Amino acid sequence: MGCEEEGLEGVYLDTSSICYIDEKRGELYYRGYDITELPEKSSYEEVTYLLWYGMLPKMRELEDFRNKLAEQRDLPEEVLELMEMLPKRVHPMGALRTLVSYMGNLDGEPSVSQEDVYRKGLSITAKMPTLVANLWRVKNGMDYIEPKEKLSHSANFLYMLHGEEPSPQVEKAMDVALILYAEHEINASAFTVMTVGSTLSDYYSAVVAGIGALKGPLHGGAVEKALNQFMEIGSPENAERWFFETLKAGKRVMGAGHRVYKTYDPRARIFKRYASELGDPKLFAVAESLERLIETHLAKKGVHINVDYWAGIVFRALDIPPELYTTVFAMGRIAGWTAHLAEYLSHNRLIRPRLKYVGKIGKRYVPIEERG
Ligand SMILES: CC(C)(COP(=O)(O)OP(=O)(O)OC[C@H]1O[C@@H](n2cnc3c(N)ncnc32)[C@H](O)[C@@H]1OP(=O)(O)O)[C@@H](O)C(=O)NCCC(=O)NCCS
Incomplete structure (x- = not known):
């Protein structure tokens, strides 16, 4: 709810x-x-x-x-x-x-x-x-x-x-x-x-x-998972099948979607440039094929490439595990x-939001012996 x-x-x-x-x-x-x-x-x-x-x-x-x-x-x-x-x-x-x-x-x-x-x-x-x-x-x-x-x-x-x-x-x-x-x-x-x-x-x-x-994985853990998904896809020809199977299974494409941006993440554009210059060309090609599918089929939901999409390809090129x-x-x-x-x-105030309560109130406490 x-x-x-x-x-x-x-x-x-x-x-x-x-x-x-x-x-x-x-x-x-x-x-x-x-x-x-x-x-x-x-x-x-x-x-x-x-x-x-x-x-x-x-x-x-x-x-x-x-x-x-x-x-x-x-x-x-x-x-x-x-x-x-x-x-x-x-x-x-x-x-x-x-x-x-x-x-x-x-x-x-x-x-x-x-x-x-x-x-x-x-x-x-x-x-x-x-x-x-x-x-x-x-x-x-x-x-x-x-x-x-x-x-x-x-x-x-x-x-x-x-x-x-x-x-x-x-x-x-x-x-x-x-x-x-x-x-x-x-x-x-x-x-x-x-x-x-x-x-x-x-x-x-x-x-x-x-x-x-x-x-x-919905926040910073997505970088590692995005790279793993490119490895799993393996070649650009597999991207389409992998993409639709992933969506059908109710799973998410890692490195795509953002709570705030409803556009391509500007940081991802910069990472993409470095990925194309330094990254493994085969992995880059896989990621580009998947990117096209995301931008074609998920854009209507406001889902675009985010910062974590290309970063893994750059990190891999820098030999970071x-x-x-x-x-x-x-x-x-x-x-x-x-x-x-x-x-x-500098102007601290305790952060304490509320939750809208949707349960019942005023229930009668039943002693444990009477609960059946
Ligand atoms: C980042 C994220 C958590 C933002 O989520 P959110 O603002 O709560 O967006 P919602 O979960 O409401 O998603 C809105 C719609 O887009 C879809 N969607 C969002 N991100 C998606 C993704 N990565 N892959 C496939 N579909 C996605 C949702 O399934 C939902 O579809 P529906 O309306 O048909 O149910 C989400 O996009 C996501 O899980 N991304 C993958 C993880 C990731 O890359 N995280 C790093 C963020 S920088």
């Missing part, structure tokens, strides 16, 4: 100056800057600064911000010990959730003031690549690789994951991916982060809850979560 506000569709929680989505024109702006411009011209560090402080940094400010991030990449010894202890079968998103939660215990200051959010946000944003790359290495029996301060945020992640520094082209593609995933208004994980923050719990609890929300895709999404999105938490805390 539904009601008008099912899934909080179309409900505004607050005002914000962080992100604007024009759902009809398929446009996206971070702090007023068009997403079609930022990935080419900017860097993940600069975009994070922009999202947090509301303006593009001057040269000195960016250098300072970069240095502060680079200095905080190392993980506490206790986190490395816990990483070693995690069962090898744990999915990287589950591992990331546990490790970030533990970092909250080690921090020892369970507060969520606005100042604290930026301080802890800087520390966690800096450490996310170290966590993601190394939880994968440790899970697969490889040695821990320490971060290199001289590398950019993106290059350092790929260096720790692969044990060698990436080419400038690969580094740029990684950086573009993190920029595209950095922020997207009040999506399910940002809402979760804000809800936890609004209770005046602590920064880590809010981020851990956000990671939990992002993990689901599919199981890590959603953790890479989290690595980017930590910037947006932190920005929203800080903004909301």
Whole structure:
């Protein structure tokens, strides 16, 4: 049974100056800057600064911000010990959730003031690549690789994951991916982060809850699943049969559809360009065949390609294991979560919506012996 506000569709929680989505024109702006411009011209560090402080940094400010991030990449010894202890079968998103939660215990200051959010946000944003790359290495029996301060945020992640520094082209593609995933208004994980923050719990609890929300296949978990579906289809000729069988079975095509956009996701266009330049041509051809079917048969329902559709092909070209895709999404999105938490805390009010009760009331309590 539904009601008008099912899934909080179309409900505004607050005002914000962080992100604007024009759902009809398929446009996206971070702090007023068009997403079609930022990935080419900017860097993940600069975009994070922009999202947090509301303006593009001057040269000195960016250098300072970069240095502060680079200095905080190392993980506490206790986190490395816990990483070693995690069962090898744990999915990287589950591992990331546990490790970030533990970092909250080690921090020892369970507060969520606005100042604290930026301080802890800087520390966690800096450490996310170290966590993601190394939880994968440790899970697969490889040695821990320490971060290199001289590398950019993106290059350092790929260096720790692969044990060698990436080419400038690969580094740029990684950086573009993190920029595209950095922020997207009040999506399910940002809402979760804000809800936890609004209770005046602590920064880590809010981020851990956000990671939990992002993990689901209807949200960030779709990146990995979208790539798996291209593999399953195997060749462009199989796309049509696979597509209609999937719909007939009542299943969803992964990487398609969005609660807000009723157009092609502007981030997906950028990912598609990188997928065509760097990705496996065979997989790209499969995805293009499926894309045509989606745009022909599902557009009438407002279902179009979303950000997660092409991202997996790009990540695969960067030699990132599919199981890590959603953790890479989290690595980017930590910037947006932190920005929203800080903004909301500047005028915090407990988030507490209502549910329309449709059950009966006034029932007589029947003692258990009389219930038959
Ligand atoms: C993202 C998503 C959860 C948004 O869902 P939503 O706003 O609640 O949309 P609804 O579930 O109301 O769907 C509206 C209609 O489109 C259909 N639809 C939505 N997404 C679809 C998809 N990916 N594949 C096939 N049909 C889809 C629904 O079946 C529904 O059809 P109906 O009206 O005939 O029942 C949904 O599009 C989805 O499940 N996508 C796949 C997962 C994904 O890629 N997630 C990442 C999002 S960035």
